Amino acid sequence: MSLNRPTALPAPGRRVVTGLNAAGQSIIASDASVPESARQVDPETGAGGGDVWLTSVPVDLADDRDPLDNYEVKHWPAPGEVMARMVTWLPGFEFPLHRSDTLDIFFVIAGEMELVLEAGSTILRTGDTAVQRGTMHGWRVVGDRPCTLAGVLIDAAPASSSA
DSSP states (O other): OOOOOOSOOOOOOOEEEEEEOTTSOEEEEEEEOOOGGGEEEETTTTEEEEEEEEEESSOOTTOOSOTTTTOOOOSSOOTTEEEEEEEEEOTTOEEEEEOOSEEEEEEEEESEEEEEETTEEEEEETTOEEEEESOOEEEEEESSSOEEEEEEEEEOOOOOSOO
């Protein structure tokens, strides 16, 4: 059975980036939408959003290039990278159990999302935060409203399987 999904899912909101002018004063360096190349829309699964920033650690604050120029969306940050992402999932959306070698900090902006783990789950509501530490996890939108998450994904060393 095919789900009736909209083809125009919300893109990440306005992106304001600060910088310095020639006199060393703080300024708004850019105020625009997230570049089209950094957006993700998957009408089949009910996911829409995109990456809003990407950097390496330590951050070079003198580098004023936009890291999303000519960007190609990827699932996880590369070694040494930190990725900021915002995504909206429609009612009925489920993402299966998976894991990555990242520390993920997710903020629920709107709606409700079930964080599914191997041995339990919890419902996250607007204003809640989840810190996902490289464990098996999945997601499921709860209720009849879309759920918007903002997250920071940080490259991490793989967890050791020994205790």
